[in-house]
Amino acid sequence: xxxxxxxxxxxxxxxxxxxxxxxxxxxxxxxxxxxxxxxxxxxxxxxxxxxxxxxxxxxxxxxxxxxxxxxxxxxxxxxxxxxxxxxxxxxxxxxxxxxxxxxxxxxxxxxxxxxxxxxxxxxxxxxxxxxxxxxxxxxxxxxxxxxxxxxxxxxxxxxxxxxxxxxxxxxxxxxxxxxxxxxxxxxxxxxxxxxxxxxxxxxxxxxxxxxxxxxxxxxxxxxxxxxxxxxxxxxxxxxxxxxxxxxxxxxxxxxxxxxxxxxxxxxxxxxxxxxxxxxxxxxxxxxxxxxxxxxxxxxxxxxxxxxxxxxxxxxxxxxxxxxxx
Numbered sequence: 619x620x621x622x623x624x625x626x627x628x629x630x631x632x633x634x635x636x637x638x639x640x641x642x643x644x645x646x647x648x649x650x651x652x653x654x655x656x657x658x659x660x661x662x663x664x665x666x667x668x669x670x671x672x673x674x675x676x677x678x679x680x681x682x683x684x685x686x687x688x689x690x691x692x693x694x695x696x697x698x699x700x701x702x703x704x705x706x707x708x709x710x711x712x713x714x715x716x717x718x719x720x721x722x723x724x725x726x727x728x729x730x731x732x733x734x735x736x737x738x739x740x741x742x743x744x745x746x747x748x749x750x751x752x753x754x755x756x757x758x759x760x761x762x763x764x765x766x767x768x769x770x771x772x773x774x775x776x777x778x779x780x781x782x783x784x785x786x787x788x789x790x791x792x793x794x795x796x797x798x799x800x801x802x803x804x805x806x807x808x809x810x811x812x813x814x815x816x817x818x819x820x821x822x823x824x825x826x827x828x829x830x831x832x833x834x835x836x837x838x839x840x841x842x843x844x845x846x847x848x849x850x851x852x853x854x855x856x857x858x859x860x861x862x863x864x865x866x867x868x869x870x871x872x873x874x875x876x877x878x879x880x881x882x883x884x885x886x887x888x889x890x891x892x893x894x895x896x897x898x899x900x901x902x903x904x905x906x907x908x909x910x911x912x913x914x915x916x917x918x919x920x921x922x923x924x925x926x927x928x929x930x931x932x933x934x935x936x937x938x939x940x941x942x943x
Contacts, residue, residue, distance in 0.1 A: 635872050665681075696913035701793055708796035716801050722810035722834040728815060729892045736893035737814055740886045745825060752888035758881040759841045759848075760876060766791040766851040769870075773827040773855070787855065794910040798903050802843040806835035815889040827889070837889040840900030845878035850907025 685751065742748045761909035770787035774780050813836040853871040882896035891899075 619695075651824060672726045694916045695786060695790055695911060696705055697789050697914065701789055701914075704792045705789065705796060708800055712796060712800045712803065715807065716798065720805055721831055722807060724810065725812035725834045726810040728812040728817075730894065733814075733892035733894055736886060737889070737920065739859060740883065741814070741889050742775045742887050748888045749826065751884045752890060755841055755881050755884035755888065755890075758846050758877055758884070762845050762848040762852075762877060762881070763795060765870075765874065766855060767850055767875065769855045790911060793905055794851055795844060796907040797910060798843050798847040799840065801906065802838055802840045802899065803835075803903060805838055806832075806840065809837045809891075811837040811895070814892055819888075837895050838899060839882060839885050840898035840904055841883040841885055842878070842891075843903035844902030845881045846900045847907035848903075849874045849878045850904050851911065854908075854911045868882040870894050 742751060759832070767788055770784050770791060774787055775784035812834050813827075815827045816833045818825060819833075822828075849871075852874045855927065856868075856870040878900070882891075882900060885891040885896055886893055
């Protein structure tokens with residue numbers, strides 16, 4: 619009996635169990651579907667996340683780049699103690715020449731054939747019209763002289779919040795305009811050229827201009843000299859320092875050139891200056907207005923530029939050319 623039981627037990631152990639039997643409650647093959655469900659899902663999120671981050675980052679970086687351009691565009695002029703001393707000396711020299719040196723009492727020369735031809739075409743016939751033209755030229759020249767200073771304070775100081783640059787530009791503007799004004803008034807004393815209206819004073823001494831004491835201080839035109847000095851400074855501010863030449867930054871230079879040119883024409887219409895006075899004033903003012911900032915910028919960059927400077931003394935007048943070749 620025991621032998622029969624052992625044989626039956628062995629036979630049952632070697633016979634495969636039919637499906638659905640009691641031994642299939644936890645079948646081992648059920649563990650195989652797990653890799654199939656995990657394998658397709660794992661790469662999908664891993665593959666999509668890097669694409670979202672890499673495509674979104676570059677547009678943000680490119681959009682932020684032009685938002686903050688460097689200012690000033692080409693550096694800052696060097697301004698130091700010497701400029702304070704030079705500006706003070708210019709103011710003192712201008713006061714001496716204007717109020718301490720007697721005005722010429724005799725003319726050395728008058729208008730040329732070209733000057734008379736331009737005067738005949740532009741001079742206003744009525745005295746009231748000439749007075750209006752003279753007053754308008756005064757307004758133009760003072761407005762032009764104020765523009766570089768306003769540009770330095772409002773653009774460099776208020777807009778860009780660079781007051782360290784603003785005060786340098788204001789001092790540079792003052793130094794340049796005092797230089798050109800001193801040069802113009804000194805030349806007027808040295809050349810002693812008769813103004814155009816003086817020839818009318820012999821026949822009509824009641825003219826308002828005949829009562830002034832500057833009958834023989836016509837060359838060069840002081841108004842035109844200062845106007846074109848301011849133009850050169852304004853073109854320097856917007857052309858050299860600004861990075862975006864749009865709006866007033868793009869129109870400042872041509873507009874101020876037009877106003878300065880009109881200032882010179884009004885001086886002829888008012889019968890205060892000859893045409894050659896105006897042309898000489900534009901050349902003198904534009905040269906000084908360019909040379910002084912160019913010298914300061916060259917010093918800031920460690921260079922030695924070619925600078926043309928007027929020389930005025932009791933015995934001579936001319937131009938000094940300094941540079942490195």
